[in-house]
Amino acid sequence: MALSVEEIEAAMIAKAEKSPKPQLYIKDFYACAPDMKPREVKKIANALVTKGKLMFWSSGSTTMYAVPSRIKDEEK
Amino acid sequence: MAKHETPLLDELEKGPWPSFVTDLKRQAETKPECWDILGQLELSYKDRITHWKHGGIVGVFGYGGGIVGRYSDVPAQFPGVEHFHTVRIAQPSGLYYTTENLRALMDLWEKYGSGVTNMHGSTGDMIFLGTRTENLEPLFWDLTHDLGQDLGGSGSNLRTPACCLGESRCEWACYDSQEICNHLTQHYQDEIHRPAFPYKFKFKFSACPNDCVAAIARSDFSVIGTWKDNIRIDQAAVKEYMADNAEYPSNGGAHKGGDWGPFDIQKEVIDLCPTQCMWMEGDELKIDDAECTRCMHCINVMPRALRPGAEKGASILIGAKAPILDGAQFSTLVIPFIEVNKESDFEEVIDVIEKVWDWWMEVGKNRERVGETMQRVGLPTFLSVMEVEPLPQHVKEPRSNPYVFWKEEEVPGGWDRDVKEFRKRHAA
Numbered sequence: 001m002a003l004s005v006e007e008i009e010a011a012m013i014a015k016a017e018k019s020p021k022p023q024l025y026i027k028d029f030y031a032c033a034p035d036m037k038p039r040e041v042k043k044i045a046n047a048l049v050t051k052g053k054l055m056f057w058s059s060g061s062t063t064m065y066a067v068p069s070r071i072k073d074e075e076k
Numbered sequence: 077m078a079k080h081e082t083p084l085l086d087e088l089e090k091g092p093w094p095s096f097v098t099d100l101k102r103q104a105e106t107k108p109e110c111w112d113i114l115g116q117l118e119l120s121y122k123d124r125i126t127h128w129k130h131g132g133i134v135g136v137f138g139y140g141g142g143i144v145g146r147y148s149d150v151p152a153q154f155p156g157v158e159h160f161h162t163v164r165i166a167q168p169s170g171l172y173y174t175t176e177n178l179r180a181l182m183d184l185w186e187k188y189g190s191g192v193t194n195m196h197g198s199t200g201d202m203i204f205l206g207t208r209t210e211n212l213e214p215l216f217w218d219l220t221h222d223l224g225q226d227l228g229g230s231g232s233n234l235r236t237p238a239c240c241l242g243e244s245r246c247e248w249a250c251y252d253s254q255e256i257c258n259h260l261t262q263h264y265q266d267e268i269h270r271p272a273f274p275y276k277f278k279f280k281f282s283a284c285p286n287d288c289v290a291a292i293a294r295s296d297f298s299v300i301g302t303w304k305d306n307i308r309i310d311q312a313a314v315k316e317y318m319a320d321n322a323e324y325p326s327n328g329g330a331h332k333g334g335d336w337g338p339f340d341i342q343k344e345v346i347d348l349c350p351t352q353c354m355w356m357e358g359d360e361l362k363i364d365d366a367e368c369t370r371c372m373h374c375i376n377v378m379p380r381a382l383r384p385g386a387e388k389g390a391s392i393l394i395g396a397k398a399p400i401l402d403g404a405q406f407s408t409l410v411i412p413f414i415e416v417n418k419e420s421d422f423e424e425v426i427d428v429i430e431k432v433w434d435w436w437m438e439v440g441k442n443r444e445r446v447g448e449t450m451q452r453v454g455l456p457t458f459l460s461v462m463e464v465e466p467l468p469q470h471v472k473e474p475r476s477n478p479y480v481f482w483k484e485e486e487v488p489g490g491w492d493r494d495v496k497e498f499r500k501r502h503a504a
């Protein structure tokens with residue numbers, strides 16, 4: 001049975017909280033929504049950023065996702 | 077007065093060339109933080125290691141791209157570059173600015189940043205180099221509200237699409253590169269501003285094979301104008317070139333300064349045709365168009381006599397990149413001819429784009445450009461993903477692999493095989 005969006009969101013946040021490295025690639029989230037197309041997963045990840053549950057971390061050439069509390073802010 | 081001694085950098089001011097060191101020293105007269113760029117770079121030359129930290133979390137609200145965060149790892153020594161973020165400003169199609177707009181942009185950057193710019197970066201955007209985090213939101217507000225302009229892409233986003241000036245000025249344009257560039261920029265706002273992919277993805281549009289935006293070298297998805305029918309020849313104008321009429325200078329007069337002697341069509345055009353498909357028959361110029369690769373050479377040399385054909389469109393090439401993991405590579409021809417059609421809202425091109433994305437997002441590894449994914453799986457596999465029949469034009473070199481792998485549907489009658497039964501006798 002397909003997962004609901006809420007279940008997928010929860011799985012994505014759980015994954016970002018438990019991962020060995022705080023930053024995850026978008027592809028790392030695909031497994032949280034096995035029935036979805038990657039572009040749909042991307043939309044959910046970006047919506048989580050808007051809600052403040054995840055945040056972007058960018059090297060300039062690559063963008064990754066992280067749980068805000070796990071990221072060292074260069075300015076603090 | 078110099079704030080730091082920079083003997084190593086000062087070497088770069090010697091010689092006849094323009095020097096970024098001189099430029100930055102001049103800029104430092106009004107923007108003292110520029111001294112700290114020089115100071116930190118001098119230290120890097122001494123230490124032989126960069127003093128920029130890589131990456132971060134800065135951006136403007138709602139956007140996952142457009143700002144590239146940079147911090148100094150020696151801020152106590154160089155406080156002016158403690159934060160030194162780059163801002164990408166989306167450029168207008170074909171890089172048409174009014175002087176009024178350029179002044180407004182420069183005023184904005186004087187107000188919120190270091191005043192240092194790079195016009196334009198290799199992605200295409202106008203690059204503003206060096207500002208602090210607290211300036212980003214006010215700058216973004218003024219940029220979007222007062223100037224009606226937007227940030228470009230960075231990170232794993234669709235990067236700001238770029239195009240040649242095409243039909244606005246150029247008689248060789250085979251499609252409206254500015255129109256499609258603008259259309260797709262609007263159509264893919266989400267992909268430009270929020271990360272979408274395993275890695276960056278770039279579109280570039282050149283309206284003819286002269287490829288003025290270097291789409292073939294700089295974009296994952298290169299749309300290059302071409303024509304299907306024959307080069308249009310005006311034989312009377314060919315004769316004027318051959319007679320060295322001053323009204324018909326070769327290359328439109330671009331090389332007029334040199335003493336090249338009289339125009340020699342054999343030496344300058346026919347012998348240089350890469351596929352040797354041109355010849356003279358009496359005083360008529362002939363072209364075997366089936367062999368022409370659309371290199372543009374003959375048209376560039378004799379623009380008043382030769383023109384692209386009338387049945388115009390584009391070729392789509394996929395997979396260029398500059399070296400990060402492996403060497404640089406050009407895009408590979410995938411779609412030989414496609415109509416680039418405003419009436420259909422460029423639906424034909426969009427179909428190809430989304431086919432590439434759907435596959436690459438699934439199959440591409442993290443930080444793998446689509447050109448690398450293509451190389452990994454091989455062109456035959458990629459062509460079948462794209463549902464394109466292989467053509468001789470897809471072949472870069474004679475085969476180097478002696479094996480031929482047939483698929484069942486490619487062999488008349490197919491075949492039956494029971495792998496389990498086979499493995500009973502031949503363990504894997």
Ligand code: HEM
Nearest residue numbers: 170171172173174175178193194195196241245288289290
């Ligand atoms: C209003 C100001 C400007 C206008 C209207 C303008 C216009 C142009 C045009 C039309 C070309 C293409 C020439 C061709 O290949 O046919 C060009 C090329 C170029 N411009 Fe400008 N330009 C301006 C300012 C600048 C500035 C300020 C710089 C550098 C600081 C610059 C650097 C260049 C360079 C390097 C090229 C060659 C690009 C290449 O070879 O790909 N331009 N410009």
Ligand code: HEM
Nearest residue numbers: 096113117144160162164194196197198199200203205206
């Ligand atoms: C000796 C010193 C430097 C060299 C040789 C150098 C060289 C280059 C080259 C070759 C590029 C690619 C340009 C293009 O194709 O458009 C580039 C891009 C860039 N450089 Fe530098 N650079 C130097 C110093 C700096 C400094 C001091 C900064 C920042 C303070 C900087 C920031 C950038 C940025 C942000 C880009 C990317 C522009 C884009 O988005 O296309 N560079 N640099």
Ligand code: SF4
Nearest residue numbers: 240246249283284288
């Ligand atoms: S790419 Fe071709 S059409 Fe576009 S500006 Fe250059 S010469 Fe003209």
Ligand code: SF4
Nearest residue numbers: 349368369371372374
């Ligand atoms: S465009 Fe190039 S390949 Fe074609 S006829 Fe002219 S010189 Fe030859």
